[in-house]
Amino acid sequence: MAGLGEFGRIARYFVPLVEGQSDALGLRDDAALVTPPDGMRMAVTADALVSGVHFLADDPPDRIARKALRVNISDLAAMGADPYGYTITLALPRDMVDAEAWIERFAEGQAEDHAEYGIRLLGGDSVSTPGPLSISITAFGWLPGDQALMRGGARPGDDIYVSGTIGDAFLGLAVLQDGTVALPEIDRAFLADRYHLPRPRPALGQALLGLVSAALDVSDGVLQDLGHLCKASGCGAEVDLGLIPFSDAGRHLVHSGAFRAEDLVTGGDDYELLFTAPDKARTAIAGLAGRIGIPVTRIGRMTSGGDVDLLDESGKIMVLDRRGYTHA
Incomplete structure (x- = not known):
């Protein structure tokens, strides 16, 4: 060289x-x-x-x-x-x-x-x-001082939140690798940009100090990373598929049948914040999200079991062929 x-x-x-x-x-x-x-x-x-x-x-x-x-x-x-x-x-x-x-x-x-x-x-x-x-x-x-967001503080009954939208980077990689995916050029460019440039949320993380019970970022997929939080907290979780926020481009590809909604949930590379908080914090969380200008969505709840379940629209536990990206 x-x-x-x-x-x-x-x-x-x-x-x-x-x-x-x-x-x-x-x-x-x-x-x-x-x-x-x-x-x-x-x-x-x-x-x-x-x-x-x-x-x-x-x-x-x-x-x-x-x-x-x-x-x-x-x-x-x-x-x-x-x-x-x-x-x-x-x-x-x-x-x-x-x-x-x-x-x-x-x-x-x-x-x-x-x-x-x-x-x-x-x-x-x-x-x-x-x-x-x-x-x-x-x-x-x-x-x-002694403040920090940690993975181990969640408790059964806590709400589960995620910032931004989920699945965009996974879809961005898919459209970059396969030019045959039917998608308007503006959506293709949006998804490719989300793959190339994650949107970390430091302002949100700092605002959540002292308010939430546990947190991590989503790198390997919502369910897989939530599993790490659950293990650290000694809890389980239920996530409602219908509540997970998708972008307009993501919804288009799901509705067209090009991808399944669960593919977006387990794809990874989102780099959004996933956090838990008691239900009494809902108003405060909504308020700070509005002030910062970063959308947050409540997607489920922590449970006393040990499993991380994804529920379909009827409330049934879904059987998945993958739960996220696995490091070798």
Whole structure:
């Protein structure tokens, strides 16, 4: 992989991303130096994305950068943390064609989400690999005092909520891979955008601190991730399929018979917040969702059992051939 080399790439493409901030030390030292704000503690998360698994090999580099950042910001949002900074490791294929142009566009994507989410680059590494392109990010955020959203606080009878709409990223990947899916071009573009660019919800997560009983983000499908919350909380759950929010494009594809509604529920890559709260919090949750401008929908209830059931319109438990994305 000819070109500027590691240190030349850092100087040209990444040092400009840290101008004006002191903690990254101009990316000249072995580590960043971060001073925590008074009364705050740090949330830390990490996610890796691999070409051909988490994004398509021909996806635009700027969108790959933004997706890699946003899946980590979503984890911070699920804890109620305010995103602060991140480190990044790029494993670039040795036979990568025009690596410098790719990295330049990648850094442009980073800069866009720095501006949108107020997050900053703190450092990282780059290596070459004989394998596929891989990106690993460790992200940091601040939480006030001893507050945090956790998976283990739900109780039987709590309401279950989800933000935004479900299934759009799953459908976006499907239409990108299969051009024969019948869909208006505006809907095709909308779904592809939702696949390329998750919408993490840090403002919602922070607003939910002290109000909800448990939370996580939906990465592997509503039912599978809800199962993680149930396990941590020692509860079960019932989810009403008819209550799950789908976009107009999603409803169109379900009504046309191209996809089943349960496919959207189990598809994953949503990066919406899924949370539980006692029923007495309904008015407060509706109010804060309206103020923030992020829709939230009540989709079910926690139970005293251990199962996570999806109920059809008649209230019967559905038998599913998959419950979500499973990591190898």
